[in-house]
Amino acid sequence: MPPRFAACLLLCLAAAAGTAAAEDRPNVVFLLTDDQSCDSLGCYGNPDVQTPHLDRLARDGVAFDNHYDTTAICMASRATVMTGLLEYRTGCNFSHGPLTQSLWEQSYPMALKRAGYRTAFAGKFGFEVVDAPGAENARLPADDFDRWGGSPGQTSYATRQNASMREYADEFPHSTLSYGAFGRDFVQEAAGSGEPFCLSISFKSPHMPDTPDPRFDAVYAGKTFRKPANYGREHGLHFSEQSRQGRQYERFHSWGYADDYDAVMRRYHQLVYGVDAAVGMIRAALEEAGVADRTVVIFTSDNGFLCGAHGYGSKVLPYEEASRVPLIVYDPRRPDLAGTRRDALTGNVDFAPTIRALAGVPQPAAAAGKDGVDGRSLLPLLDDADAAIHESLPLINVWGPPAVHSLAVVTRDQKFVFWPHGGDGMTPTEELYDTAADPLELTDLDEHPARAADRDAMRALYDGWVAHWRDHAVGHNDYRRFAVLFDRGLPWDAKTDALKPDPNPEVRQRKRGGR
Numbered sequence: 001m002p003p004r005f006a007a008c009l010l011l012c013l014a015a016a017a018g019t020a021a022a023e024d025r026p027n028v029v030f031l032l033t034d035d036q037s038c039d040s041l042g043c044y045g046n047p048d049v050q051t052p053h054l055d056r057l058a059r060d061g062v063a064f065d066n067h068y069d070t071t072a073i074c075m076a077s078r079a080t081v082m083t084g085l086l087e088y089r090t091g092c093n094f095s096h097g098p099l100t101q102s103l104w105e106q107s108y109p110m111a112l113k114r115a116g117y118r119t120a121f122a123g124k125f126g127f128e129v130v131d132a133p134g135a136e137n138a139r140l141p142a143d144d145f146d147r148w149g150g151s152p153g154q155t156s157y158a159t160r161q162n163a164s165m166r167e168y169a170d171e172f173p174h175s176t177l178s179y180g181a182f183g184r185d186f187v188q189e190a191a192g193s194g195e196p197f198c199l200s201i202s203f204k205s206p207h208m209p210d211t212p213d214p215r216f217d218a219v220y221a222g223k224t225f226r227k228p229a230n231y232g233r234e235h236g237l238h239f240s241e242q243s244r245q246g247r248q249y250e251r252f253h254s255w256g257y258a259d260d261y262d263a264v265m266r267r268y269h270q271l272v273y274g275v276d277a278a279v280g281m282i283r284a285a286l287e288e289a290g291v292a293d294r295t296v297v298i299f300t301s302d303n304g305f306l307c308g309a310h311g312y313g314s315k316v317l318p319y320e321e322a323s324r325v326p327l328i329v330y331d332p333r334r335p336d337l338a339g340t341r342r343d344a345l346t347g348n349v350d351f352a353p354t355i356r357a358l359a360g361v362p363q364p365a366a367a368a369g370k371d372g373v374d375g376r377s378l379l380p381l382l383d384d385a386d387a388a389i390h391e392s393l394p395l396i397n398v399w400g401p402p403a404v405h406s407l408a409v410v411t412r413d414q415k416f417v418f419w420p421h422g423g424d425g426m427t428p429t430e431e432l433y434d435t436a437a438d439p440l441e442l443t444d445l446d447e448h449p450a451r452a453a454d455r456d457a458m459r460a461l462y463d464g465w466v467a468h469w470r471d472h473a474v475g476h477n478d479y480r481r482f483a484v485l486f487d488r489g490l491p492w493d494a495k496t497d498a499l500k501p502d503p504n505p506e507v508r509q510r511k512r513g514g515r
Helices: 003-024 052-060 074-083 108-114 163-168 175-191 247-254 261-288 348-359 379-383 449-472
Strands: 027-033 062-064 118-124 147-151 197-202 295-301 327-330 340-342 393-397 406-410 414-419 429-434
Touching: 027 175, 027 261, 027 348, 052 261, 052 295, 052 327, 062 379, 074 108, 074 348, 108 118, 108 197, 108 348, 118 175, 147 163, 147 175, 163 175, 175 197, 175 261, 197 261, 261 295, 295 348, 348 379, 406 449, 414 449, 429 449
Parallel strands: 027 197, 027 295, 062 340, 118 147, 118 197
Antiparallel strands: 062 327, 295 327, 393 406, 406 414, 414 429
């Protein structure tokens, strides 16, 4: 065989092998909403809403019924989604600080880009990246994606006000559908490249201010909505006094849940309807581009929303409506999974490991004797309906007034909450819920004699997470002191000195507000 022909043959074989390897790796579409409760979807049991495309996604794939955001506020939750690390390991949240470049390098978009994926992001990115703790060069990592439609801060529902999305403003003046159009265009572009792709879209909807797309005004016009059985202040009297110190309590009134419930919920669900339509656009684009059969679609939210449950509004608190959110995973290569559900405990820490596993990318190695990531791949749960990947997960809040700071631990069936604040006339408080039998959290079992063994078991799990915090928290952005705050064994007066903010300006980040 002539040398030139042999060389050409080897090149062709290598190219074919590369193409086959790429085709073996699925495309990934990751869709994240903002402030969306489980009760906002028909496939999660609400007969009052219209979510046809998301309901179809659940019929085609797997819906998860015990999925939690380990921090129920957008900035921290989004950093966790990207990295697979708990908040105290990212050091990232409002009033604490941005994500460091070294941790961003471990994120799933960066890992997949290094592995040959085309990557795109649109919507609310949710956090900034700095070179090192205390650095002043906080920025969005727009240049790290092949296509960028992201925006800083809370973004705007007006497409034209989001600089990277202005090309869509004439056709789609409301941002929700503009993100659907961005996804459509990227899918069409990437499908012709011969490379696998990863598309991440973070919708602003249904975040406040609730400004829905007027093209959907007719969907819920005049609609009345059922109220959940735990609606109203009378169903929150057993909650701790600490939980009433944050804005979640006053927003039951100031955001209209108390006296204008139907109008508020019309706007909320109309925003979700816009997301549903955008999801339909993206799935149609996958079909038209001929890649639907090798594209995994994941849909979830960065946190839930209380919507008047227990007489509270907003999010942040460790209760079900704020911390448990929808999760749908559709893998077209697994038609056997269509319409199934999973009750295993899962969390937002699991997305980065799952997307890495789908792409065949190794998980981050352990560093300095610490676990590589806190999450686990969801893929074993697709293979085995009885499998489990977590015994428990923490639910973290170290944002807002100090009295509202809390740490909870949740299992598939139970939840234990510790409210440590003992100042201002309050007493540190525990709560225990049987979330399997009492998903509306109407009964606190912490002092129930028959549940003493459950309480002790949940306390032990809780103490284990406090120890993990103490051993694994980042050394910047003021996170290590919270391991002292959440220690059940220390009296309040022994904690006060340790709880003073770190005076070292080199590791303090500039303050940022959250909504």
